[in-house]
Amino acid sequence: MADLKHEDYPRANAYDADWLLAADMGPNPLWLLEDLAHELDLRPGQRVLDLGSGKGATAAFLAKEYGVQVWAADLWVDPTAAAANIAAQGVDGVVTLKAEAHTLPFAHGFFDAIVCVDAYEYFGTADNYLAYLIGFLKPGGQLGVATPAMTREIRDLGHIPEHIKKLVGWEAIAWHTADWWRFQWEITELVDVTAARLQPNGWADWLRWSRAVSEYRGERDGALDMLEADNGQFLTFAILAARKR
Ligand SMILES: C[S@@+](CC[C@H](N)C(=O)[O-])C[C@H]1O[C@@H](n2cnc3c(N)ncnc32)[C@H](O)[C@@H]1O
Numbered sequence: 001m002a003d004l005k006h007e008d009y010p011r012a013n014a015y016d017a018d019w020l021l022a023a024d025m026g027p028n029p030l031w032l033l034e035d036l037a038h039e040l041d042l043r044p045g046q047r048v049l050d051l052g053s054g055k056g057a058t059a060a061f062l063a064k065e066y067g068v069q070v071w072a073a074d075l076w077v078d079p080t081a082a083a084a085n086i087a088a089q090g091v092d093g094v095v096t097l098k099a100e101a102h103t104l105p106f107a108h109g110f111f112d113a114i115v116c117v118d119a120y121e122y123f124g125t126a127d128n129y130l131a132y133l134i135g136f137l138k139p140g141g142q143l144g145v146a147t148p149a150m151t152r153e154i155r156d157l158g159h160i161p162e163h164i165k166k167l168v169g170w171e172a173i174a175w176h177t178a179d180w181w182r183f184q185w186e187i188t189e190l191v192d193v194t195a196a197r198l199q200p201n202g203w204a205d206w207l208r209w210s211r212a213v214s215e216y217r218g219e220r221d222g223a224l225d226m227l228e229a230d231n232g233q234f235l236t237f238a239i240l241a242a243r244k245r
Contacts, residue, residue, distance in 0.1 A: 052119020149238035163229035202236030
């Protein structure tokens with residue numbers, strides 16, 4: 001059985017490794033969320049949107065660990081399957097729904113926080129997206145994002161490194177540096193950026209997860225070649241947090 005115990009993530013350590021690995025859609029969402037949550041002020045009873053929530057691991061974690069009310073919205077995953085996965089953790093009350101990130105079915109100003117783990121890169125890089133999304137936050141509401149990131153901007157490199165292009169193709173242009181995100185958000189003057197940092201262990205954790213997935217499935221995970229070739233040169237995750245003004 002794959003071991004996901006990690007010295008930096010005591011809360012995530014309490015969750016069943018098989019449950020998490022079966023829900024794999026990318027690097028350990030609970031490690032990412034536990035790190036991201038250090039940058040957020042999550043309090044019991046708050047309304048939190050988990051955007052791009054996938055199979056529901058982060059939604060279960062948010063409800064269980066922080067006592068918040070969670071709406072788990074995702075495009076590709078069937079909400080019934082996500083609800084079953086969340087219920088398997090003994091978590092009740094999470095609303096799962098199918099939603100597209102540009103046409104969200106919520107009232108403006110409804111949420112205390114919006115959290116997005118390994119999904120923002122699919123829809124959040126357009127210049128006008130931040131303004132749209134924070135419309136759903138109360139004033140002072142928090143946005144927290146964990147997203148694949150680069151130590152150098154691809155624009156500055158002038159090309160997508162071959163080992164990344166091989167797996168991700170052009171979509172890697174949505175993987176930015178923490179400084180890129182900070183500027184992108186700060187320039188709007190719509191939010192105060194409270195965190196924009198690269199995870200120092202992001203690549204190592206991603207590799208650790210990819211090896212655990214390989215062991216769990218009995219076959220080599222698709223990301224392993226890319227991560228091994230990278231050797232921590234370019235790839236990591238960015239942890240981003242901001243408050244709506
Ligand atoms: C890599 S998966 C990560 C899922 C989950 N957050 C996790 O970490 O396990 C990316 C998720 O983003 C969601 N997604 C991609 N584009 C989306 C869009 N336009 N609107 C809503 N969700 C989207 C997909 O449905 C998918 O579940």
